[in-house]
Amino acid sequence: MRKPVSAFAVHGILALYTALALFPIVLVIMNSFKAKRAIFNTPLQPPMPWNFDPIGYVKVFGDSAISTYYMNSITVTVGTIFFTLLFGAMAAWALTEYKFRWNTALAIFLSIGIMVPIRLGSVSIIQLVSELNLINTLTALILVYVAQNLPLAVFILSEFIQQIPKDLREAGRCDGLSEYNIFFFIILPLLRPAMATVAVFTMIPVWNDLWFPLLLAPTGGKQTITLGVQQFLGQYITDWNAVLAALSTAIVPVLVLYVIFSRQMIRGLTSGAVK
Amino acid sequence: MAEVTIEKLHKSYGTVEVLRDINLTVSDGSFVVLVGPSGCGKSTLLRSVAGLEPISSGHITIGGRDVSALAPAQRDIAMVFQSYALYPHMNVENNMAFGLKFAGTPKDEIARRVGEATRILQLEPLLKRRPKELSGGQRQRVAIGRAIVRQPKVFLFDEPLSNLDAALRINTRVEIAKLHKLLKATIIYVTHDQVEAMTLADKIVVMNQGRVEQVGKPLELYYRPANLFVARFIGSPAMNTLTAELSRDGRSVSVGGVGLPVTVGAAAAPGAVTLGFRPEHCSIGKAGVPAKVDIVERLGETGYVHCRAADGTMILVEVKGDPELEQGADVRVAPAAGHLHLFDGTGARIPEA
Amino acid sequence: METAPPRPAQTTGIVGMSSAAYARVLVFFLAPAVLVYTLFSVYPLVDTIVSSFYDKQNDGSYVYAGLRNFSTLLSDPTWSKPFWNAFWNNVKFFLIHMLVQNPIGLLLAALLSLPVLRFRTAYRTLIFMPTMLSVVIIGFTWQLILSPLWGIAKMFLQTFGLGFLFGPWLGEESTALITISLISVWQFVGIPMILIYTALLAIPDELIDAATVDGLNQFQAFVHVKLPLIGPTIGLVSVLTFVNNFNAFDLIYAMKGALAGPNFSADIMGTLFYRVFFGNQLQLGDVSMGATIATMMFLIILCGLMVYLFVVQRRIQRYSF
Numbered sequence: 018m019r020k021p022v023s024a025f026a027v028h029g030i031l032a033l034y035t036a037l038a039l040f041p042i043v044l045v046i047m048n049s050f051k052a053k054r055a056i057f058n059t060p061l062q063p064p065m066p067w068n069f070d071p072i073g074y075v076k077v078f079g080d081s082a083i084s085t086y087y088m089n090s091i092t093v094t095v096g097t098i099f100f101t102l103l104f105g106a107m108a109a110w111a112l113t114e115y116k117f118r119w120n121t122a123l124a125i126f127l128s129i130g131i132m133v134p135i136r137l138g139s140v141s142i143i144q145l146v147s148e149l150n151l152i153n154t155l156t157a158l159i160l161v162y163v164a165q166n167l168p169l170a171v172f173i174l175s176e177f178i179q180q181i182p183k184d185l186r187e188a189g190r191c192d193g194l195s196e197y198n199i200f201f202f203i204i205l206p207l208l209r210p211a212m213a214t215v216a217v218f219t220m221i222p223v224w225n226d227l228w229f230p231l232l233l234a235p236t237g238g239k240q241t242i243t244l245g246v247q248q249f250l251g252q253y254i255t256d257w258n259a260v261l262a263a264l265s266t267a268i269v270p271v272l273v274l275y276v277i278f279s280r281q282m283i284r285g286l287t288s289g290a291v292k
Numbered sequence: 293m294a295e296v297t298i299e300k301l302h303k304s305y306g307t308v309e310v311l312r313d314i315n316l317t318v319s320d321g322s323f324v325v326l327v328g329p330s331g332c333g334k335s336t337l338l339r340s341v342a343g344l345e346p347i348s349s350g351h352i353t354i355g356g357r358d359v360s361a362l363a364p365a366q367r368d369i370a371m372v373f374q375s376y377a378l379y380p381h382m383n384v385e386n387n388m389a390f391g392l393k394f395a396g397t398p399k400d401e402i403a404r405r406v407g408e409a410t411r412i413l414q415l416e417p418l419l420k421r422r423p424k425e426l427s428g429g430q431r432q433r434v435a436i437g438r439a440i441v442r443q444p445k446v447f448l449f450d451e452p453l454s455n456l457d458a459a460l461r462i463n464t465r466v467e468i469a470k471l472h473k474l475l476k477a478t479i480i481y482v483t484h485d486q487v488e489a490m491t492l493a494d495k496i497v498v499m500n501q502g503r504v505e506q507v508g509k510p511l512e513l514y515y516r517p518a519n520l521f522v523a524r525f526i527g528s529p530a531m532n533t534l535t536a537e538l539s540r541d542g543r544s545v546s547v548g549g550v551g552l553p554v555t556v557g558a559a560a561a562p563g564a565v566t567l568g569f570r571p572e573h574c575s576i577g578k579a580g581v582p583a584k585v586d587i588v589e590r591l592g593e594t595g596y597v598h599c600r601a602a603d604g605t606m607i608l609v610e611v612k613g614d615p616e617l618e619q620g621a622d623v624r625v626a627p628a629a630g631h632l633h634l635f636d637g638t639g640a641r642i643p644e645a
Numbered sequence: 646m647e648t649a650p651p652r653p654a655q656t657t658g659i660v661g662m663s664s665a666a667y668a669r670v671l672v673f674f675l676a677p678a679v680l681v682y683t684l685f686s687v688y689p690l691v692d693t694i695v696s697s698f699y700d701k702q703n704d705g706s707y708v709y710a711g712l713r714n715f716s717t718l719l720s721d722p723t724w725s726k727p728f729w730n731a732f733w734n735n736v737k738f739f740l741i742h743m744l745v746q747n748p749i750g751l752l753l754a755a756l757l758s759l760p761v762l763r764f765r766t767a768y769r770t771l772i773f774m775p776t777m778l779s780v781v782i783i784g785f786t787w788q789l790i791l792s793p794l795w796g797i798a799k800m801f802l803q804t805f806g807l808g809f810l811f812g813p814w815l816g817e818e819s820t821a822l823i824t825i826s827l828i829s830v831w832q833f834v835g836i837p838m839i840l841i842y843t844a845l846l847a848i849p850d851e852l853i854d855a856a857t858v859d860g861l862n863q864f865q866a867f868v869h870v871k872l873p874l875i876g877p878t879i880g881l882v883s884v885l886t887f888v889n890n891f892n893a894f895d896l897i898y899a900m901k902g903a904l905a906g907p908n909f910s911a912d913i914m915g916t917l918f919y920r921v922f923f924g925n926q927l928q929l930g931d932v933s934m935g936a937t938i939a940t941m942m943f944l945i946i947l948c949g950l951m952v953y954l955f956v957v958q959r960r961i962q963r964y965s966f
Contacts, residue, residue, distance in 0.1 A: 027756050031768045034753060037831070038772045041786045044797065060797050104678040111674035115667075116658045123675070130686050132884075132950055134892040136915075137939045138689030140696065140922060140932060145689060164685035167678050184377035187344050192391025192442075193365030196659070196670045206381045225779035227895045247781045247899060257795075260785065267782050275777045279770050283843070343660040363661025 042268060049073055049261035056257055073262025076253070083266070085238055086245030090224055093155050093241060097162040097223050098216045104163065105170030105215065106208055110200050112171070113178045114186070124175075130168035135161065136228055146233055153237040161229055166219045173218075177211035178204065210284075217282045224271065242267060294355030294368070294445040294478060295320045296341065301350030303333075303340060310336050312502045314350070318446075318495075323472050323479045327489040328499035329525070335450055337499070338482045342371050342448050355445050365395075367446075370439035374451040376431045378423040378438070385419040388438045402441075409437040412474065429460045436471070449481040453488060465491060486526055490514075498522050520639040523568050529596070531633070532574070532607045534581070536567035538634065542645065545634065548581045548602050550624075554632055557645025565642065566635040571596065571610040573631035576617070580626030583607055585617050599625060690943070697937040707933070714937040724934070728941075730909055731917040734822055738913055739890040741826040742833075747882055749830070750837025755867060757838070758845035769842070776835035784899035787828045791815055815900065818910040825911055829896050833889075837882045844878035845871060884953040891945050894919060914942050 047063050048056045055068035062068065077083055112124050135142075142161060143152075151157035181204065189199040230244035240248065246267045253259040296318040303311040311333050318324045326334040339345040341352055343364035352360050359367045378387050388409060392402045410416055413433045423431055432452060439447055452468075453461045469492055472479055483489055489496050490510040498505040498513065498521070505525075506518040517523035523531045536547040542557040545567055552567075574580075576597060583599035586606070595615040599607045607625050617623065634642040659667065700710035718724045756762075757769055775783065790797050791814060799811040814824040848871055856866040894915030897905050903920045905912035921928070922935025 027759060027762065028764075031753070031756055031764075031772075034749075035768055035771045038775050041783075041790055042774065042778075044790065045786050057795065060795065060800075100677075100681075104681060107674040108678035111671055115671060115674075117671055123679070126687075127678070127682060130682065132888060133690065133943070133946065134888065135686050135690070136892060136894070137943045137946075138686065138691075138693045139918075140936045140939060141689035141692035142685065144692075145685070160681060161685050164682050167682045167686075171678065182375050182377060184373040184375045185379065187339075187342075187364075188371070188373060188377035188379070188438075190344065190659075191342065191364045191369070191371050193395050194391070196662075197673070198394060200674070203379060221777055225777075225781075227779070227781055227899065231898075243779045243781050246779075250781075250785055257789075260789070264782055264785055268778060271777055271779070272774060275774065276770065279773070283769070283839070346658060346660050361661060363659075366661060 042272075045261055046265045046268065049258075049265040053258055056261070070258070071262075073256075073258030073260075074266070076256070076259040077249070077262045077266055080249065082238065082240075083242075083245060083249070083263075086240050086242040089155060089234075089239060089245075090242040093158045093162065094220055094223050096155070096159040097166065098219050100159065100163045101166045101170050101219050102212045102215060105167050106174050106205060106212065107200070108167070109171045109174035109178055110204055113175050127168050127171050130165070131172060135165040139228075139232055143232055151233075153234045153239045155234065155239055157233045158229055158241070161233065162219075162223050162226075166215075166223070169218065170215045173215050174208060174211055177208060181207055213278075213281050214284070217278045220274070221271075295353075296446055296478060296480065297351075297353045298337075298341070299351045299353075301337075301340065301352065302348045303336060303345065304348050310502050311340070311347075314504055316497060316504065316507065318478060318480060321476050321478055322494045323481065323492055324495045324497060325489040325493035326480065326482045326497045326499060327484065327486060327525075328505075330484060332499040333502040334482045334484075334497075334499045338448055338450055338480060341446075341480060342369055343367050344371075365391075368444050369446045369448055370442040370444035371448040371450065372432075372435045372439050372452045374454055376423075376435040376455075378431055378434055380423050383420050383422055384415060384426070384434050384437075387423070387434060388441050391438070391442060405441040405443065406437075409440040412440065412471070413437050428456050429464060432456065432464055433467075436468075440475070445478065447477050447479045449479065451483055452481075453483070453485070461488075468492065486528065490526075496526075498525060500525075516641070517568075517633065518641050520566060520568070520635045523633055523635070523641075527570055529571050529608055529610075531568045531570050532605075533566050533568045533635075534601060534605050534607070535603070536565055536634075538562045538565045538642075545632075548583075550579070550581055552627065552632065553629065554634060555644050556634055556642050559645065560634075560642045561636065564637065566639075567627075568633040568635065569627035569631055571608040574607075574609050574625055574627040576609055576611065576615070576623045577626045578624060580624035581607070583623055583625055585619055585621045585623055587619065588615050588617055590614055597623075599623060601625075693936045694940050694943065696933060697940040700933050701931075710933075714933055715941075718934065718937050718941065727909060727912065727917055728938070731912045731914050734911065735891055735893075735913040737822060738826050738829075738893065739887060741823065742830060742886050742890055743883065745827070746830040746834050747837045747879075747886065750834050750882070751841055751879075753834070753838045754841035754845060755871075757842050759863075760850075769839070773835035773839060775832045778832070780832070780895035781899040783828065783832045784896050787831075788815065788900055791824070816907060818907045821901070821907060822911045825897055825900060828900075829893070832896075836885070840882055840885075841875060841878055844875040848874050880953060880957040883957070884949060887949040887953075888946055891942060891949070914938065914945070918942065 044060065048060060050064035050071065050073075051062075051068045052070035052072075055062065055070075059068070108127065112120060112127075146152055146157045146161075149157075151160075185203060185207075186199055189203050194202065224241075225243055226241075227243055227247060230241045234240065235244065246263050249263050250260055253263070296316075298314050298316040301311055301314040302309065314337060316324075326337060328334045336345055340347050341354075343359065343362060343366075347360065350360070351358055354367055354369065364371075379390060382390060385406060388406045389402050392405065397405075410419065413436060415433060415437055418426060418430055418434070423434070426434065432455075435452070449468075453464055456464060465488060471477075472492075481488075481492060493510055495507060496510055496513055497507050500521050506513060506522045508516075508518075513522055513526045517526060517531075520533065524533065534547050536545040538545050538554075538556070538560060539551075540558070540562045542560050542562070543555070544551045544553050545565065546552075547567055581601060583601045585597060586600050587598040589596040589598070593613070595611045595613065597609045597611060597615050597617060599609060601607055609625055636642050662670075696707070697714055698710060698712070699707040700713060701707055718728050753772060757765060789795055793799065793811075793813055799808060802808050802811050812820070814820040852870055852874075853866055856870045861869060891914060893913060897911050897913060897916050898919065901911050901916075903916060903923070903925050905916040905920075918935060918938045921931055921938055924930030
């Protein structure tokens with residue numbers, strides 16, 4: 018039915034926008050492997066044997082802290098995802114399965130955090146974290162991020178739990194399982210696809226966040242990679258090889274993870290998890 | 293196996309009464325079917341027996357033990373759910389063994405029971421499959437298997453055939469009947485399908501609006517429905533009902549100006565009554581209730597003639613072969629003697645003398 | 646058993662479980678989430694709002710100051726000038742997103758959801774990529790690209806004969822904010838695109854078939870059938886844009902630092918809040934005024950949410966398919 022001309026136009030627009038989206042990323046990664054002179058003289062040329070120079074990466078990984086920052090980011094992200102999923106699933110289960118007096122009120126209370134950004138409470142978060150002696154610790158970051166991500170996790174997981182047939186829990190009760198065992202042995206395994214969705218939505222903002230690392234763990238080797246790169250860039254701002262290599266080091270792992278999980282993410286969105 | 297008794301059972305959600313004063317005895321080894329229109333409370337009653345729904349008052353005993361306040365797992369029951377409720381993340385074998393593992397049953401005992409259920413239900417080739425790799429009929433059998441391994445005193449079935457297609461439904465119905473004979477189990481079975489109820493049950497419980505309307509053997513309900521509700525509910529197509537006038541001596545009713553002999557005797561109150569007769573228990577002939585042919589359905593072996601009586605009530609007549617009638621034809625519908633049912637103003641059956 | 650008294654009405658909803666056991670179950674499942682959330686999200690938010698009503702004395706104690714902090718912020722020129730500057734900049738920042746980011750997102754989503762489109766997944770995945778990256782990375786990358794030192798942007802414009810247009814956009818007061826907004830648009834266009842795209846996918850094909858049978862062409866079908874049906878999603882995209890924009894900080898901080906310079910021309914609420922609370926080269930940190938600005942941000946976001954909940958969401962019909 019479509020005329021070939023308009024199909025051509027559609028692909029033209031999409032391809033053009035795709036190029037616009039990728040151009041800066043490709044440019045940075047490409048030039049990070051090149052000698053300084055080639056970066057400036059032939060920026061659009063891909064790395065070739067005659068202009069190849071890994072000096073930027075030598076500097077980045079020579080700065081031993083970078084690998085520590087990576088570990089910090091991984092610890093914070095994995096820790097946040099684990100506790101967000103565990104606590105979120107538990108709360109979502111209780112709110113959907115059990116009748117009690119404050120059920121609706123509690124659900125509304127928890128959902129406030131979906132829309133109101135936790136950053137607005139930063140003044141008090143810093144005071145609280147320093148009172149708890151958690152400044153410059155990854156624990157502080159994990160606690161704050163769990164608090165930040167719980168509301169959406171509870172919301173998404175509740176929708177999924179409602180889709181699990183009621184008969185399954187009752188079969189569990191007939192089989193003699195306690196409420197705890199019904200949750201851990203029947204519900205939790207069935208929530209795996211939903212938890213993957215929540216994990217993807219949690220992972221990216223936590224990994225990329227600059228605000229809380231800057232406020233809560235800015236020094237003492239507890240920087241996340243995002244903050245670490247930001248500080249590194251500030252130091253080496255004139256050393257283009259180092260800057261481009263640092264940027265690439267931060268970009269590539271995220272993109273790899275994204276390509277792996279993009280299908281999961283779209284499925285999560287289309288299944289009506291986020292409305 | 294054991295007897296189940298239900299005594300003065302009430303259940304309400306807030307102010308809505310969903311079960312009202314249910315009294316019922318299910319004798320040891322019998323197959324009782326709860327039947328009724330949707331929303332009549334039959335599933336709620338079954339789930340109350342299972343312990344999945346709290347009851348408001350009354351008692352349920354299983355094998356002489358009052359289980360009203362016990363958790364489902366402590367009641368010696370097993371339930372087969374409408375959706376089968378197989379655990380999607382476990383294979384067939386683990387689905388059957390799951391509950392036993394949590395009950396702390398020894399390993400070899402679990403293996404023995406699962407093996408036996410597997411043999412009875414011919415599940416060997418399916419043991420390592422996940423539920424989603426099974427057909428509807430196979431899932432059904434696994435669900436029954438999971439019930440069997442628990443060695444319950446009572447099996448509870450909640451509309452187990454409603455998710456199967458028509459052909460498989462007939463097959464599985466026969467399987468369940470055989471299984472009942474084999475296990476000699478006490479079974480309470482919920483369905484909205486009266487054919488299932490008639491073919492499977494030793495005893496049928498007809499429910500309506502949270503109340504038991506009648507309890508009886510299948511043919512008892514068919515031949516002697518206790519009230520208008522049961523009369524209209526049991527039998528397909530449904531019974532014809534017409535308003536009629538009972539004579540003083542209780543020996544005839546008049547309907548549409550025509551008198552029909554009945555045998556209720558003088559004990560019954562004369563006056564307005566409801567006359568019922570089944571489409572298969574009447575014929576089109578020279579005498580009888582006057583009516584006009586509305587629609588004729590020809591199915592080959594039988595035909596259905598939809599007629600309209602003088603007061604507008606529809607009457608359905610089942611005839612052998614082709615009725616050879618045209619729309620608009622004036623006919624007379626003659627109910628067969630001995631197959632007339634009379635109901636009083638409250639809908640209760642007027643007993644024959 | 647006929648003499649057994651009527652049992653007390655079940656309160657727990659689970660047969661055979663005592664109220665105490667039921668309470669234990671509830672506490673077990675709910676306590677961790679409620680505690681962490683309350684302590685690290687709700688309490689700080691409430692506490693921040695409360696401290697905006699207090700003022701620090703010279704001896705370090707805090708005394709109740711009523712609305713004085715707010716009147717200072719809104720009327721004392723040393724405070725009100727930067728505040729209104731940041732506020733109006735933030736409004737511009739938001740409007741640029743609404744008028745550029747969301748229409749582009751809608752267009753891309755509409756194209757992506759066309760039937761029988763080849764490379765659909767590839768386009769979708771690649772266009773969404775920048776959204777995945779840290780704002781810090783994006784900020785620096787664009788700083789390099791727009792840098793006159795590297796000259797990539799200039800070179801690019803020159804190939805189209807537009808070299809004269811090039812300028813130090815990030816460095817000039819008149820263009821810094823717009824440039825940063827457009828970079829942010831470039832990064833986040835994936836979010837409206839993916840939300841609208843999934844909403845479009847949820848519309849059953851039969852509806853479009855019906856419109857085709859009714860004689861609508863594809864464009865008309867989009868405008869008259871699909872667009873009204875994704876109304877709720879567009880409402881959601883707008884409110885998300887609002888909340889995220891009035892809460893933004895990272896990109897401007899990464900590109901311009903806390904001073905959001907040249908001459909605060911790119912200053913928005915988030916950077917103002919950070920500067921006031923932590924202090925900087927020009928001033929000492931001020932907890933009370935920081936909390937006051939955060940409370941103002943909270944009120945602004947709350948207004949946006951209210952408009953969404955009571956106006957947009959009420960007037961938009963939700964459809965289920």
